[in-house]
Amino acid sequence: MIIGSLQKKPDTSLKGAFPTGGLTLHNYAEINSRVDLVRSLLNSGIFTGGVLLGTVVFGVLAGYALARLHFRGRGTLFAVMLLVQIVPFQLLIIPIYVMIVRTYGLADSYAGMIVPFLINSTAVFVFRQFFLALPDDLFSAAQLDGAGELRILWSVALPLVRPALLTVVLLTFIGPWNEFLWPFLVTKDQSLQPLAVTLANYISNIAGRASNPFGAILAGAVVLAAPAVALFVVFQKRFTASEISSGVKG
Structure with a gap:
């Protein structure tokens, strides 16, 4: 895809994957001349950042509650959450569109x-499973020291579930970053449309x-995919890194 986006002339054969010359950035220059990439990137950053913040905050709180707090109906609530997935x-686009645009007036x-997208049931499930894997002795020790649930969550649980945080951030990032249908429906204002749209x-x-339609299409795909790939490359080694038992003696 990257090589195709750099070709001067389209070559869809197998030989085109191994160019000996003739690479150019002209396809990217054409995108930049037709599209306000900086503004689109900013819109994508705001959209994706807002979704990430909501997903992490609500996912951590709900996951911790389902894993560590004991209340009536906890199992039923967890089963319903799984059914939502x-x-x-x-199937929900039309009713959500009516609610967001007509009821709440949040168009454009x-x-x-x-x-x-603020609440993600998959994120809740991931956090719940990680919180369940933490040793009970850590929570018992914190409770004996007089720590409340929020203090335990912030000081004890969160530092130990960094792999879950990174996993949720990456999985959540890919969704809104590549989402084009919902933003396109909600706003027709081009100054607010994210990069995918x-x-x-x-x-x-x-x-x-364009002078090279094949290269122009691939250049657009590269621009959209590059941030997600870069994020994965940077954080891939941290997904399985964990110190769950480091706070327990013996």
Whole structure:
């Protein structure tokens, strides 16, 4: 994909994957001349950052509650949460759109794009499983020292579930970063549209008229995929790194 985006002339054969010359950044320059990449990147950052913040905060609180707090209906609530995951988001688009746009009046706003994705049941499940894996002795020791639940969560549990945090951040990042359908429905204001929507419009409506349509389409795909790939490369070694038992003697 990267090589194809750098080709001067389209070459879709196997030989084209091993170019001997003729690479250029012209395809990227054409995107930048037709699309405000800086503004689109900023919009994607706001959209994705808002979703990440909501997912982590609500995921940690709900996951901790389902794993460590004892209350009536906890098992039923967890079962319902699992059932929610089998419902495709596409089935919910129309009712959510009516609620967000007509009921709450959040069309053409960042909040309208972010709110439907603030709570992620997958993130809740991941955090719950990690909190269940922590030794009970750590929580008992903290309770004996007089720590409340929020203090235990912040000082004891969170430092030990960094792999879960990184996993949730990466998995959550990929979704809103590549999401183009929902932002496109919520806002028609181009100054608010994230990168995925902007590049989808470019690839669908403009890339075909470029001097190298094949390279222009691949260049758009590279621009969209590069941040997610970079994030994975940076944090991949930390996914399995854990010090769960470091606070327990013996």
